[in-house]
Amino acid sequence: MAQTAQPTHFVGIAGAGMSSLAAILLATGEPVSGCDLYPNEATRMLASRGAQIFEGHAAVHVAGAGRVITTRAASGAPDVAEAQRLGVPIVKRAALLGQLMGERRGVAVAGTHGKTTTTSLIAMMLIESGVDPSVLIGGVPVGWELGGRYGAG
Incomplete structure (x- = not known):
């Protein structure tokens, strides 16, 4: 940016x-x-x-x-x-x-229900796997301060 x-x-x-x-x-x-x-x-x-x-x-x-x-x-x-x-x-x-x-490769989650939960789970799996993703979630995952995270990917 x-x-x-x-x-x-x-x-x-x-x-x-x-x-x-x-x-x-x-x-x-x-x-x-x-x-x-x-x-x-x-x-x-x-x-x-x-x-x-x-x-x-x-x-x-x-x-x-x-x-x-x-x-x-x-x-x-x-x-x-x-x-x-x-x-x-x-x-x-x-x-x-x-x-x-x-500017990045991305994963998008769409649907009627469960988008925030699914996106949070994907983000946590990537982070725990050593990937440093940038994340934008329509809610705040447990343990996070905000639903946005700027990472290397």
């Missing part, structure tokens, strides 16, 4: 997918900021790793951001409107995931 002095700002950073992506970017050395209506354990953990976390949504949050990461749910947030006004690139969460995975 290309590093920038400008933070990547996540609108809705407390969600499992967004907080995991933010954790991966932080692990690469990229500065991260984010906001959410409801800060939680994930946002506290990200803050302890160096992310700047804001409670609520406000246009001022994107000042100085290099790009803004959003989901469909955040499309009407004032942060997103301000990013559009300033010409700050707005990237969908799925597109950021694609950028991250475009």
Whole structure:
């Protein structure tokens, strides 16, 4: 991932997918900021790793951001409107995931039920086997702080 002095700002950073992506970017050395209506354990953990976390949504949050990461749910947030006004690139969460995975070989788990459990089991098997995978899980595995892990592979 290309590093920038400008933070990547996540609108809705407390969600499992967004907080995991933010954790991966932080692990690469990229500065991260984010906001959410409801800060939680994930946002506290990200803050302890160096992310700047804001409670609520406000246009001022994107000042100085290099790009803004959003989901469909955040499309009407004032942060997103301000990013559009300033010409700050707005990237969908799925597109950021694609950028991250475009640099690596990956395993994807899909289905109706059990994706988090199955992905966690695969990750644990790879880690215990001596592989150092990067992992993005839609939940937090037992013993982990967040659902994102940046590894060598």
